[in-house]
Amino acid sequence: MSYILDIQGVNKTFGGLHALSDIQLKIEAGTTHAIIGPNGAGKSTLLNCCIGKLIPDTGSVTFNGMNMIGKKPHEINHAGMVRVFQTPEIFPDLTLLQNVMIPALAKRDGMFSFNPFKSMSREGVIQQEAMQALHDIGLEKSCDQHAGSISRGDKRRLEVAMGLIQKPSLLLLDEPTAGMARHDTNATIDLLKRLTSDGMTKVIIEHDMHVVFSLADTISVLAQGRIIATGSPEEIRNNPKVKEAYLGESEDE
Amino acid sequence: MDVFLIQLLNGLDKGGAYALIALGLTLAFGTLGIVNFAHGALFMLGAFCAVTVQQILTMSVKVRDESITFFEAYKEQPYLEIWWGDTGTAIIDYAVPISILFVIPIMLLIGLALERGLIKHFYKRSHAEQILVTFGLAIVLQEIIRAFFGANPIPTPAPDIVAGSAAIGSFLGLSDNLVYPWWRLIYLAFSSLVIFGVFAFLKFTTFGMVVRAGMADRETVGLLGINVQRKFTIVFGLAAVVAGVAGAMYAPILPPDYHMGMDFLVLSFVVVVVGGMGSLGGAVTAGFLLGILQSFASMNEFKAIFPGIDQIIIYLVAVIVLLVRPRGLMGREGVMED
Amino acid sequence: MMKLTLKNNLFVMLIFSVVVLTAPIWLSPIGANYPDLLQKFAIFGIFAIGFNILFGLTGYLSFGHATFLGIGSYSAVWCFKLFSMNVLPGIVMGTVIAGIFAFLIGYVSLRRSGIYFSILTLAFAQMSYSLAYSVLTPITNGETGLQLSSEDPRYLDALFSVEVTEGLPSTNLFGQLMSGYPGFYFCATLLIIGFYISLKIFRSPFGLKLRAIKSNQTRMRYTGFNTRPYLLTAFIISGMYAGLAGSLMAVTDPLAGAERMQWTASGEVVLMTILGGSGTLLGPLFGVTIIKYFENIFSAMNTSTLNEFFSFLPEFLQSIMVSISQHFVGEGWHLTLGALFMLVVIFLPGGVMEGVTLINKHVRLKLGLRYDDPSVAQSEPSGIEAAPASLTDSQKEEKK
Numbered sequence: 001m002s003y004i005l006d007i008q009g010v011n012k013t014f015g016g017l018h019a020l021s022d023i024q025l026k027i028e029a030g031t032t033h034a035i036i037g038p039n040g041a042g043k044s045t046l047l048n049c050c051i052g053k054l055i056p057d058t059g060s061v062t063f064n065g066m067n068m069i070g071k072k073p074h075e076i077n078h079a080g081m082v083r084v085f086q087t088p089e090i091f092p093d094l095t096l097l098q099n100v101m102i103p104a105l106a107k108r109d110g111m112f113s114f115n116p117f118k119s120m121s122r123e124g125v126i127q128q129e130a131m132q133a134l135h136d137i138g139l140e141k142s143c144d145q146h147a148g149s150i151s152r153g154d155k156r157r158l159e160v161a162m163g164l165i166q167k168p169s170l171l172l173l174d175e176p177t178a179g180m181a182r183h184d185t186n187a188t189i190d191l192l193k194r195l196t197s198d199g200m201t202k203v204i205i206e207h208d209m210h211v212v213f214s215l216a217d218t219i220s221v222l223a224q225g226r227i228i229a230t231g232s233p234e235e236i237r238n239n240p241k242v243k244e245a246y247l248g249e250s251e252d253e
Numbered sequence: 254m255d256v257f258l259i260q261l262l263n264g265l266d267k268g269g270a271y272a273l274i275a276l277g278l279t280l281a282f283g284t285l286g287i288v289n290f291a292h293g294a295l296f297m298l299g300a301f302c303a304v305t306v307q308q309i310l311t312m313s314v315k316v317r318d319e320s321i322t323f324f325e326a327y328k329e330q331p332y333l334e335i336w337w338g339d340t341g342t343a344i345i346d347y348a349v350p351i352s353i354l355f356v357i358p359i360m361l362l363i364g365l366a367l368e369r370g371l372i373k374h375f376y377k378r379s380h381a382e383q384i385l386v387t388f389g390l391a392i393v394l395q396e397i398i399r400a401f402f403g404a405n406p407i408p409t410p411a412p413d414i415v416a417g418s419a420a421i422g423s424f425l426g427l428s429d430n431l432v433y434p435w436w437r438l439i440y441l442a443f444s445s446l447v448i449f450g451v452f453a454f455l456k457f458t459t460f461g462m463v464v465r466a467g468m469a470d471r472e473t474v475g476l477l478g479i480n481v482q483r484k485f486t487i488v489f490g491l492a493a494v495v496a497g498v499a500g501a502m503y504a505p506i507l508p509p510d511y512h513m514g515m516d517f518l519v520l521s522f523v524v525v526v527v528g529g530m531g532s533l534g535g536a537v538t539a540g541f542l543l544g545i546l547q548s549f550a551s552m553n554e555f556k557a558i559f560p561g562i563d564q565i566i567i568y569l570v571a572v573i574v575l576l577v578r579p580r581g582l583m584g585r586e587g588v589m590e591d
Numbered sequence: 592m593m594k595l596t597l598k599n600n601l602f603v604m605l606i607f608s609v610v611v612l613t614a615p616i617w618l619s620p621i622g623a624n625y626p627d628l629l630q631k632f633a634i635f636g637i638f639a640i641g642f643n644i645l646f647g648l649t650g651y652l653s654f655g656h657a658t659f660l661g662i663g664s665y666s667a668v669w670c671f672k673l674f675s676m677n678v679l680p681g682i683v684m685g686t687v688i689a690g691i692f693a694f695l696i697g698y699v700s701l702r703r704s705g706i707y708f709s710i711l712t713l714a715f716a717q718m719s720y721s722l723a724y725s726v727l728t729p730i731t732n733g734e735t736g737l738q739l740s741s742e743d744p745r746y747l748d749a750l751f752s753v754e755v756t757e758g759l760p761s762t763n764l765f766g767q768l769m770s771g772y773p774g775f776y777f778c779a780t781l782l783i784i785g786f787y788i789s790l791k792i793f794r795s796p797f798g799l800k801l802r803a804i805k806s807n808q809t810r811m812r813y814t815g816f817n818t819r820p821y822l823l824t825a826f827i828i829s830g831m832y833a834g835l836a837g838s839l840m841a842v843t844d845p846l847a848g849a850e851r852m853q854w855t856a857s858g859e860v861v862l863m864t865i866l867g868g869s870g871t872l873l874g875p876l877f878g879v880t881i882i883k884y885f886e887n888i889f890s891a892m893n894t895s896t897l898n899e900f901f902s903f904l905p906e907f908l909q910s911i912m913v914s915i916s917q918h919f920v921g922e923g924w925h926l927t928l929g930a931l932f933m934l935v936v937i938f939l940p941g942g943v944m945e946g947v948t949l950i951n952k953h954v955r956l957k958l959g960l961r962y963d964d965p966s967v968a969q970s971e972p973s974g975i976e977a978a979p980a981s982l983t984d985s986q987k988e989e990k991k
Contacts, residue, residue, distance in 0.1 A: 091806035106814045111817040112816070120794050382936055385932070393930050400918045519854060523713075565718040575703055
């Protein structure tokens with residue numbers, strides 16, 4: 001069995017607080033893996049350790065056989081691991097079309113390329129690709145609008161398109177439906193199901209059980225910086241430890 | 254040893270001025286989030302308050318010069334002397350200390366007016382725009398001063414009693430040749446006093462507590478239902494007062510001219526950045542530190558090794574500090590990261 | 592943006608060249624058609640176009656660009672002294688050396704962003720300025736400024752045995768003296784070339800990436816771009832523009848002084864760019880033209896011209912107007928400039944170009960024409976989702 005992402009013994013402390021302790025996680029290629037857990041369980045910390053935003057104190061993160069620790073964000077992107085942010089990270093001053101073209105250009109041009117004399121109007125291929133991506137998320141009509149002016153739900157969708165256009169081998173989704181109304185959530189689930197059917201590996205961090213159970217093949221539960229269970233949705237649903245963790249949370253709140 | 258002491262005092266002196274300006278800059282930046290390029294101009298306005306007070310006090314009338322008898326000679330005699338005789342002369346002599354009394358309310362008013370009229374509209378705008386608008390303001394202020402006072406430096410002497418030098422050498426049991434101007438010693442004491450005053454104010458008053466809380470986390474303080482807006486206005490006024498008195502007291506050391514603010518501003522900004530944006534302690538420490546460094550760098554011994562080092566030492570230190578410690582000496586995490 | 596109506600580069604360049612080259616004709620009604628002023632327009636135009644490539648595209652506000660202007664001037668004058676009075680080697684040397692310095696300063700300064708970047712560039716500029724005045728006097732000739740002298744070797748000129756005239760030689764382009772209108776046309780040609788390069792950059796993927804960096808640099812990194820080389824390239828290009836402008840100053844007047852590097856000079860180019868509209872192609876040029884033209888007019892005014900100007904008023908009004916306005920002219924020109932600058936930043940942050948857009952929109956609406964301009968973003972508040980983002984999960988964890 002081939003693992004695309006292999007996290008071994010990752011620890012991370014913030015001033016004495018164990019945000020992550022001894023995380024072991026293997027993610028199988030071509031599957032959708034969800035990481036769930038109560039607030040403050042360390043989900044985003046784990047994600048940030050994979051993506052190069054944080055450096056774990058100990059442990060290793062291996063992606064496609066390459067060590068990812070200490071790599072710069074842009075290097076990790078080019079290795080094929082792409083993240084979709086929780087709060088929409090877009091280019092508010094550019095048009096929707098340009099927003100999607102940028103990641104497409106990154107895919108083609110690499111980390112740096114200097115071509116100041118190439119005209120944008122000669123970028124037909126990239127432009128078509130970007131239009132197609134906008135079409136897929138149903139935003140092709142507003143392709144000339146500034147991304148800063150569209151609704152938050154649309155920004156979310158735009159960001160998904162920005163991630164997908166790079167055809168990553170691993171897509172990390174950080175709470176793709178947080179703060180969305182039910183109707184929008186379902187649309188996003190459909191979108192993710194529709195656009196990523198071609199065997200792309202996905203890791204989803206999510207609160208919403210509805211989303212998790214409709215998308216995930218495997219689920220890991222994180223609580224207080226530890227993985228307390230990993231298994232199929234069915235196993236997780238019936239796991240007493242998981243219930244306890246979530247009940248504990250509801251008491252806290 | 255003597256030279257060392259003199260340079261140290263020189264450095265502390267200059268550092269005092271840097272620290273006072275940097276303190277105001279940091280107050281405005283830390284609480285209001287405003288990058289104020291016009292702060293140097295406020296320093297200059299303070300100095301020109303002293304000049305104005307002096308000029309008003311010495312308003313003169315032409316009178317017959319009695320001491321010259323063989324022809325009709327005239328001399329200028331200040332009204333104050335005519336009215337009050339020796340008391341008048343003494344008042345004129347103390348023009349600079351007296352001016353402090355006027356500087357405080359005037360600068361407070363100017364500060365409040367600027368905040369209400371201009372600065373408050375820029376809280377939500379980008380730092381680049383803040384820099385630009387205050388840069389424009391600085392130009393306007395300094396050009397107004399030039400229109401009224403001309404381009405030449407205006408000598409503004411300190412009171413006679415402290416015009417000479419203090420024999421600190423014999424006082425400390427060192428060489429008798431070791432003397433230092435009284436006024437500079439006074440400036441040093443004064444700037445320390447103001448700095449302690451500001452710190453005490455922030456530490457021990459409720460107002461100060463809110464301001465410090467605002468510096469740590471502006472949004473939360475706003476959510477607590479405290480009228481942050483009004484507090485901001487007062488903080489800006491306070492920053493203007495600090496800059497103003499620093500300028501007024503500096504007038505006897507450096508005859509004020511219209512562009513002195515700009516000269517000090519650039520250095521003070523470097524001081525703030527070295528100290529760490531938003532850290533009051535950092536601003537003061539860096540101010541004195543850089544003042545001393547600059548003063549020692551201007552010693553011939555150093556200049557012989559690195560020619561021109563005195564000119565660039567501050568900038569050089571700033572570059573190194575920023576590269577090694579991005580947040581400055583005492584900067585907090587999360588302040589102006591991008 | 593221009594792109595909407597003028598997509599064709601060739602067409603744009605054609606119009607631009609015609610407008611620039613005929614400037615002596617169409618500027619004559621407002622009395623701005625003498626060569627000295629025209630040269631200034633062109634030279635500062637190049638400076639501002641270059642500055643705009645950095646500030647307008649990436650949003651990095653450099654307060655030290657005058658350094659490169661000064662370096663360009665010094666290099667060009669040295670080239671005149673050592674090699675040839677022909678201007679071509681001079682401007683090439685000025686541009687290249689400014690580029691090298693831009694690389695060094697940019698490499699260090701770009702490790703930081705935001706206001707820290709501004710302060711770092713300011714620090715470097717002040718260092719260069721102080722050094723030019725003090726230690727580097729053998730190279731810069733200190734306060735006097737670097738000048739030509741009749742003892743200069745001029746090896747290349749000697750090699751090709753160019754005729755030596757009495758007194759100080761003049762700058763020339765293969766024999767054509769660079770004073771008066773020929774000087775202007777030379778600068779104008781370079782302005783056109785400079786504008787063309789800037790146009791290409793603005794409309795290239797490279798330019799788009801720079802704008803994306805300005806919009807959201809963090810996102811750029813996670814999208815797979817190494818942003819620093821992009822920024823450094825933009826910094827070097829704009830430094831080279833400044834170097835070119837500096838060397839052209841030396842071409843029109845072969846004298847280089849350190850005051851050219853002072854931070855107020857850096858402030859001036861910022862001012863011109865903002866006034867015109869940063870981030871737009873033509874904005875900086877408008878800014879330059881407006882500022883240099885009014886500088887020329889206002890600084891030449893005095894009380895008697897003001898009296899004449901207000902002579903239509905009754906006498907007491909005339910004297911009041913004169914006494915107020917005299918502070919804004921002549922030496923007081925900077926006061927006008929500062930006030931104007933503040934007004935622009937407060938009311939029209941997009942500069943003249945934004946004003947043009949607004950007027951255009953207004954007129955079209957008045958005429959009942961359809962107007963959809965994507966650059967005027969309609970911000971639509973979207974209920975709960977647009978509420979101030981409370982601490983998100985990730986931020987919370989990072990704070991711990």
